[in-house]
Amino acid sequence: MSFGMSFVDDADQLPAFVEVNRPRAHGAGLDLFEYDRVTAPLTSLHDWPAAFAAAGRRYASAAERAAAEGRTVTAGTAYRDAARWFHVAGLLPHPDRAAAARLAAEADAAMRRALALLEPTAERVEGEGFAGWLRRPARVGQAAPAGEVPVVVVVPGMDSGKEEFHAVAEALLARGVAVLAIDGPGQGVLAATSAPEPDYQRVVGRALDAIAHHDGLDPARVAVIGLSLGGYYAATAAAREPRLRAAVTVSGPYRLDWEHLVPFVTETLAQRCGGPEAARAFAARVDLTALAPAITLPLLVVEGGEDRIPGVTNATTLASEAPNAELLLVPHGNHLLGTALPDWLPTTADWLASRLA
Incomplete structure (x- = not known):
């Protein structure tokens, strides 16, 4: 039996999965009315990838038509939306991992086409264990001298990828900061060929x-921002990569307790790590107790008061243990704070821009 079968086969999980991912879809830039239309007919989680992929392909087809007619902005925007839908199509620990890999590739390809039309200066950057897009802020007024623009590396989480956090990238770009949004080992377009890397400072260092x-x-x-499990990755990089000047964790775990994690998490980790035992060993590494005192650079810990996942100790603890940490707690925020974007994203982007000024 495939690792993800038990979660996907449980019909009782469908309503909760649709509901809990609604704010996440909003944060990723999906239209919520369309999200409701896509999810309403679902009778099984097995149908989730195909339904969301169909939405992605509708946007990709619209983009192709617009591009053929010379409507560049419309085409680029539609390709970007296609990338978002393809990404969300692959959130499940679905047993068809080949299909999941194809969805990640479609998301990557759609984002490539979007950037080619909307941001021709964007560059593909890849190396051992990472692949991503380097985007530069638009110049306002006179051109800035070479070397002036700071950079933030955006790190996704357990089941995420570089196509999800457009809002974070746009907020930083608007403040004059370049963005390198990456997939690392076990993430996004690399999920099919690599396992998650707990020593993520190596990935950030190579980037x-x-x-x-x-x-x-x-x-x-340079700075780093990590979201969900990416918050743990960002914290490890903050402790061990000396070139970083600041770091942000958003809904990041301080520690994982395998025995209490929900099936969605354990099965997703099992698939991406290569088996239950490898996943259990990985989860045991996710513990910032020893690393927290070594994070001496400016650190912003962003947490939602409604973020409660069994088996996950939230990073609010990190804010009290890292020497130069600040806590931004949004009481009504959920995991990834998709329910509270105005309450954390502008402040967080300002915080990063000021630390890199």
């Missing part, structure tokens, strides 16, 4: 190496 000599960037002003 920083890759952009060190890109024109218009300041390698002395």
